Amino acid sequence: MGTIIKDYSYTPAKIKHGYSGKSLYINLSDLRIEQKEITEFMKEKFTGGKGFDLWYLWHAVTPETRWDSPENEIVMSVGPLGGITQYAGTGKTLLCSISPLTDIPIDSNVGGYFGPLLKFSGWDAFELQGKSDREILIFIDGNNGRIQIEEAGEYPEDSHLLAEALTKKFAEDEDDMVNVSVVCSGSGAKHSYMGMLNFSFYDPRRKVCRFKQAARGGLGTIMHDKKVKALVVKYRGVKPNLNDPADIATINKVGVKYHKEMHDLDQKQNKMRQIGTANTVMIMSQYDLLPTRNFQTGGDPETVKISPQVFINEWLTQGLHDGCWYGCTMACAKCADHFLITTGPYAGQRVTVDGPEYECAAGLGANLGVFDPQAILEENFYCDTYGIDLISFATCTAFIMECHQRGQITKEQMGGLDLRFGNSHAVLELLHQMSRGEGFGRIAGLGVRNLKRVFVEKFGADPKLLQDIGMEVKGLEYAEYAHKESLAQQGGFAMATKGPQHDEAWLIFMDMVNKQIPTFEDKANALYYFPMFRTWFGLVGLCKLPWNDIVPTDNHKTDSPAKVPEHVQNYVDLFNAVTGKNIDKEELIVQSERVYQFQRVFSVRMGKGERKDDYAPYRSMGPVTREEYLSRQELYDKQLREFQKLDPETMDLDEKIAATRRYREDQYEQLLDAVYRRRGWTENGIPTPERLKAIGMDLPELLEVIEPKL
Amino acid sequence: MIKVNTEDYPWHAGMTVRALLDEKLFTFRHIIVRVNGEFVPEEDYVSTMIQDGDDVMVLHLMAGG
Amino acid sequence: MKVLTHKQELCTGCLECELACSRTYFKTDDRNYSAIRIIENNRTFHARKCTQCGECIDMCTANAIYRDRNGVVRIDKKKCVGCLGCVGFCTELVMFYADDLEVPFKCIACDICSKACPEGALEILVSRVKEN
Numbered sequence: 001m002g003t004i005i006k007d008y009s010y011t012p013a014k015i016k017h018g019y020s021g022k023s024l025y026i027n028l029s030d031l032r033i034e035q036k037e038i039t040e041f042m043k044e045k046f047t048g049g050k051g052f053d054l055w056y057l058w059h060a061v062t063p064e065t066r067w068d069s070p071e072n073e074i075v076m077s078v079g080p081l082g083g084i085t086q087y088a089g090t091g092k093t094l095l096c097s098i099s100p101l102t103d104i105p106i107d108s109n110v111g112g113y114f115g116p117l118l119k120f121s122g123w124d125a126f127e128l129q130g131k132s133d134r135e136i137l138i139f140i141d142g143n144n145g146r147i148q149i150e151e152a153g154e155y156p157e158d159s160h161l162l163a164e165a166l167t168k169k170f171a172e173d174e175d176d177m178v179n180v181s182v183v184c185s186g187s188g189a190k191h192s193y194m195g196m197l198n199f200s201f202y203d204p205r206r207k208v209c210r211f212k213q214a215a216r217g218g219l220g221t222i223m224h225d226k227k228v229k230a231l232v233v234k235y236r237g238v239k240p241n242l243n244d245p246a247d248i249a250t251i252n253k254v255g256v257k258y259h260k261e262m263h264d265l266d267q268k269q270n271k272m273r274q275i276g277t278a279n280t281v282m283i284m285s286q287y288d289l290l291p292t293r294n295f296q297t298g299g300d301p302e303t304v305k306i307s308p309q310v311f312i313n314e315w316l317t318q319g320l321h322d323g324c325w326y327g328c329t330m331a332c333a334k335c336a337d338h339f340l341i342t343t344g345p346y347a348g349q350r351v352t353v354d355g356p357e358y359e360c361a362a363g364l365g366a367n368l369g370v371f372d373p374q375a376i377l378e379e380n381f382y383c384d385t386y387g388i389d390l391i392s393f394a395t396c397t398a399f400i401m402e403c404h405q406r407g408q409i410t411k412e413q414m415g416g417l418d419l420r421f422g423n424s425h426a427v428l429e430l431l432h433q434m435s436r437g438e439g440f441g442r443i444a445g446l447g448v449r450n451l452k453r454v455f456v457e458k459f460g461a462d463p464k465l466l467q468d469i470g471m472e473v474k475g476l477e478y479a480e481y482a483h484k485e486s487l488a489q490q491g492g493f494a495m496a497t498k499g500p501q502h503d504e505a506w507l508i509f510m511d512m513v514n515k516q517i518p519t520f521e522d523k524a525n526a527l528y529y530f531p532m533f534r535t536w537f538g539l540v541g542l543c544k545l546p547w548n549d550i551v552p553t554d555n556h557k558t559d560s561p562a563k564v565p566e567h568v569q570n571y572v573d574l575f576n577a578v579t580g581k582n583i584d585k586e587e588l589i590v591q592s593e594r595v596y597q598f599q600r601v602f603s604v605r606m607g608k609g610e611r612k613d614d615y616a617p618y619r620s621m622g623p624v625t626r627e628e629y630l631s632r633q634e635l636y637d638k639q640l641r642e643f644q645k646l647d648p649e650t651m652d653l654d655e656k657i658a659a660t661r662r663y664r665e666d667q668y669e670q671l672l673d674a675v676y677r678r679r680g681w682t683e684n685g686i687p688t689p690e691r692l693k694a695i696g697m698d699l700p701e702l703l704e705v706i707e708p709k710l
Numbered sequence: 711m712i713k714v715n716t717e718d719y720p721w722h723a724g725m726t727v728r729a730l731l732d733e734k735l736f737t738f739r740h741i742i743v744r745v746n747g748e749f750v751p752e753e754d755y756v757s758t759m760i761q762d763g764d765d766v767m768v769l770h771l772m773a774g775g
Numbered sequence: 776m777k778v779l780t781h782k783q784e785l786c787t788g789c790l791e792c793e794l795a796c797s798r799t800y801f802k803t804d805d806r807n808y809s810a811i812r813i814i815e816n817n818r819t820f821h822a823r824k825c826t827q828c829g830e831c832i833d834m835c836t837a838n839a840i841y842r843d844r845n846g847v848v849r850i851d852k853k854k855c856v857g858c859l860g861c862v863g864f865c866t867e868l869v870m871f872y873a874d875d876l877e878v879p880f881k882c883i884a885c886d887i888c889s890k891a892c893p894e895g896a897l898e899i900l901v902s903r904v905k906e907n
Binding site for chain 1: 836837838859862
Binding site: 268269270280282283286287506509510513514515516518548551555556557561562 | 715737769
């Protein structure tokens with residue numbers, strides 16, 4: 001038992017129509033615990049979730065604040081709909097902080113039980129500021145209104161051990177374990193900028209702690225820097241009405257309708273209940289979208305070895321419920337049970353591996369040239385328990401491997417690690433080095449942007465090549481889609497506020513296959529609507545997947561199938577039923593845009609929210625190397641003829657690569673112009689005062705930031 | 711010649727919807743097919759013939775990721 | 776295993792069974808609170824009630840549904856969080872809910888409706904097949 005160094009009592013606030021009206025503030029430097037009011041202004045302008053996080057973070061930091069400044073905060077909030085049990089995907093917590101990878105606000109969303117239980121304990125939001133002088137854990141007892149801060153040096157570091165130890169410590173008995181949720185990271189977060197946070201939920205059937213990850217942007221690194229080993233919440237008594245909804249009948253009706261849809265259609269559609277998000281691995285390979293060997297190509301014949309069917313047949317446990325919050329009948333949180341670990345500190349042990357999700361199979365598999373399901377699962381396990389964001393890790397390792405392949409760094413410079421595509425042993429050893437804080441693992445953990453500098457300065461690598469093949473924007477590593485043939489998605493990734501990932505927009509099929517958005521204006525409209533719509537999930541505490549990973553049978557008859565209109569209406573109905581407000585689908589977009597524009601201005605304030613920050617590495621836009629051009633020569637030659645009226649027969653390979661590049665880079669400039677116009681930004685990507693005024697966000701503190709930039 | 715998702719594509723005699731999807735390597739299951747604006751249900755892919763000059767839409771329903 | 780059975784040919788659609796059920800468990804005459812529902816179709820009466828198939832057990836998002844020693848599928852009200860997933864997933868449409876209740880309800884083969892049936896159309900069948 002660690003010594004308790006702070007004991008604080010409070011009266012848990014009663015939730016009214018989705019909000020407790022209180023937020024919790026803990027300062028780790030002086031162990032100060034305070035309660036703040038959630039104001040009507042905050043609800044009106046920021047709705048909740050990521051909106052509340054960003055508002056608190058804005059007031060905590062200055063433009064000089066960096067990730068490890070004491071004033072930097074980790075803020076989390078679950079949103080007004082978070083915690084309802086009758087619909088799928090209603091347990092998402094949103095976290096924000098200033099990222100070690102990007103120096104601007106990162107936001108990361110995560111399942112698991114922590115957020116909803118935190119709200120039921122009386123807290124709409126939770127700010128962690130300052131730095132502790134020793135390792136601590138924070139325990140929130142929501143039934144008894146108690147917060148305890150305890151020394152935590154003696155607990156194990158890695159997540160799978162730590163979460164189990166703490167769940168057992170704070171639960172009274174086996175039945176009580178589901179009422180405890182732990183937030184923790186791992187040894188890898190200590191020595192890298194890509195540390196993530198695991199959010200636990202206890203699985204009463206498998207009798208293990210399962211995890212979802214707040215993965216992106218180094219949140220685990222920040223938490224470790226603050227010397228917070230774990231956050232624990234305990235709340236007993238989850239029921240469907242704890243949010244005090246204004247109209248529970250509508251929530252029940254919409255929920256049952258949705259559950260029926262899941263029951264009747266999932267088998268015929270995406271099989272989310274069987275395989276989760278990894279269902280698309282083969283599809284992505286067949287459509288040339290699966291990032292392979294650092295995004296050089298979009299697929300590989302070997303993908304069949306890591307196809308969904310392989311995981312379903314040979315690795316994943318079927319038929320047990322796999323939701324990461326109550327009521328999620330989509331149940332996509334799959335896992336491999338009794339998996340035998342073969343390397344590292346847990347070699348010889350049998351563990352439960354959460355995953356693989358799509359990003360894992362694509363990133364740690366194809367993108368590293370590893371077409372071996374067992375190796376992928378072991379990499380998955382170690383990323384998770386070491387607290388490492390597997391997306392950043394995969395994209396970063398793929399970059400290192402290509403640098404090695406192209407002679408930019410040698411095996412010796414990597415401390416003897418033979419990081420070549422396909423060598424999963426070297427990948428696992430790199431992870432173990434990151435965990436121990438040793439050797440090349442320590443350098444690799446700095447992320448692609450820093451590595452580009454290190455490889456040029458220390459190893460004399462070619463800066464231009466590294467700029468082209470280093471898959472990062474704003475300092476954040478790309479999520480796992482190769483999308484050279486979708487201009488709209490190039491923008492979707494590179495313009496994304498926090499860095500290149502697709503929780504803003506995934507337009508590849510609409511753009512590249514369906515050809516539904518051919519003009520710049522069409523693409524700009526899509527890059528307005530989808531980011532705005534999808535931001536909303538993070539404001540209210542919902543998961544995006546139930547929106548469109550299943551669709552009603554008559555969805556094709558609607559005027560905009562890609563938007564899944566019936567599900568959008570479900571969300572409008574749920575929001576009104578919980579909060580008692582009366583929004584429609586247009587107002588929903590305005591709610592989102594307020595926070596979206598706020599976050600962009602926040603990035604501007606931190607020095608990175610301008611046109612210069614929205615450029616993609618050329619690898620994401622077109623063929624960098626001769627091999628890449630040759631791999632799709634027929635297509636690229638055809639484009640030279642059709643788009644540029646050039647005759648490829650009269651050009652040599654390098655001329656064709658250069659002409660393709662000129663054309664594509666020009667297209668991208670035109671896309672930026674069109675999207676900025678549509679979003680109400682200047683040519684330099686700054687939100688205009690007129691646009692802010694139109695959505696009621698012409699707040700003095702925002703105008704002060706943008707005015708010098710206009 | 712026919713149109714597939716607004717682009718020219720060579721037509722051949724005996725082309726069914728199923729055959730076209732196979733040729734184009736449209737393996738994604740979650741699609742909507744329209745021939746000259748008319749919705750074609752999945753069970754009719756094998757029996758629906760595509761005529762020269764037809765305008766075929768194969769909408770891939772994924773905006774997720 | 777215990778399961779309630781219904782003989783269509785004897786049923787007159789008097790709904791005494793529904794009343795007996797809703798009165799016993801919810802002290803109301805409102806048939807929306809009955810775990811058996813008699814549906815008329817062309818002058819024949821069909822009973823919607825749980826077959827104790829147990830498909831809801833594994834899908835329950837709170838691990839709150841179990842089969843008791845008599846083979847009857849039951850909801851643990853303490854564990855149930857009222858997500859209504861089982862309501863949407865029940866192929867027989869016999870998992871019921873009401874907006875003022877925190878948890879759904881179902882037939883537990885208790886014999887009260889069969890005793891109330893004036894025609895003897897309802898009967899609890901006990902079989903020795905032990906289900907897992």
